Amino acid sequence: MKNFIVFDLEWNQNPGGKEASVERLPFEIFEIGAVKLNEEREKVAEFHRIIRPCVYRQMHRIISEVTHVSIEELERDGEPFAAVMEDFLKWCGEDCIFCTWGSMDLTELQRNMVYHGMTIPFPKPFLFYDVQKLYSLCYQDGKARISLDEAVESFALDVDAPFHRALGDAEYTGRVLQTMDFDSVKDYVSVDYYLPPESEDEEFTLQFPEYTKFVSRMFETKEEAMEEKRVTDIICTKCRRMLRKKIRWFSSGQRYYLCLATCPEHGMMKGKIRMKKSEDGRVFAVKTVKPVDEEGAEAVFLKKEEARIRRAEKSRQKKLHGVE
Incomplete structure (x- = not known):
């Protein structure tokens, strides 16, 4: 049975701007949240972990304002990236398809894995569902892209967790996937291009x-x-x-x-x-x-x-x- 892994990442970047960033890691993941849906798109499990930073030890001002996360919280509650990723991949299981809001998360996930010396286990080609694109194909022109909170509002879904936190955004993305006319657009898989x-x-x-x-x-x-x-x-x-x-x-x-x-x-x-x-x-x-x-x-x-x-x-x- 194939499960849908709907996940979201939050990441930090160098407060000094792009020029001061580590070239191999422009965005350092500090939080991962996910919900697992079965083939009927029913929620069956969730995953949430905080990651301790090792590259950017100061929060970018805008990221701090949006997520309301402090570096002290990450230092206190965070775990090493590799340990979190090993647990996450084990939790996902082998027979799954990843779903994200937008196309960046899988690329940044793999970039962080490579930086930390991890082997990328994903297949080639690496196919996934970009729920933001699917929403546009269902209800817009297929090219427009709206924010996750706009999609949630359009379906009048319950808002019971903050946006711009990994588990909350994963939960909302999963609810949009559950509510939309998925069968009409399920053929439109996306391709992750991190490993061409x-x-x-x-x-x-x-x-x-x-x-x-x-x-x-x-x-x-x-x-x-x-x-x-x-x-x-x-x-x-x-x-x-x-x-x-x-x-x-x-x-x-x-x-x-x-x-x-x-x-x-x-x-x-x-x-x-x-x-x-x-x-x-x-x-x-x-x-x-x-x-x-x-x-x-x-x-x-x-x-x-x-x-x-x-x-x-x-x-x-x-x-x-x-x-x-």
Whole structure:
């Protein structure tokens, strides 16, 4: 039986700002809270622990104001991170799927584990449910993101614990998951990108109702990634045939590429590649392909024309200033 582990983290950061942070640990977790739901999304257990800080020994002012946690409380009640994590993973069990509000918690959890010398036991690809995204898919446009307290208010759920504390936020996220029309959006799993594919064998494609997502292995540069056929091929989301491109891949901003292809049976398909950076500075591609109507295709044409104009203006400015 698969359980849902709905969890939340609270973390601290250097009070002196990003420049003074420890590069490998910009956010240090000091609290973890979770609720376990069974397959029927009924609550069956909860987990809550405080973690003793070892990197940032002073609370960031804003974090202290939001969470009402003091460094003295963490020093007094906290336990070592590794010990808490071992207990948490044992409590979760092997057959579970993680659920969070937003997409940051799993990444920061793994970053803290690596900093403390722990082995990451999670599968690749590491799939989870972003309840914030699911809420938007159910009740908004799929792109908007609202806060957890707004979602709780929209369902008129009981508010019997403070927000911005790990167990309370995990509890509220679980209640939203219980209340929403989960069955209508359960196919929309999210991917955690902390550990991208290392090899071609680890690359994967996810099939969603309206689109596909391909995640590549890591490359040294985005130019190298764009030379890889598996990255640039466009395959119909419905019949899985290789498509001929009507508009070849072009750069739309520093990290995005777009293209347009046509399936003789299912019409036009828009391709979008987003380049992401891995922890070691390499890059990997996340490619989505989805059907588009004439309006969507026209938007790609306009983006290409805008990119052409920008390149022409950049070239003109270089010549004007004598830059080769």
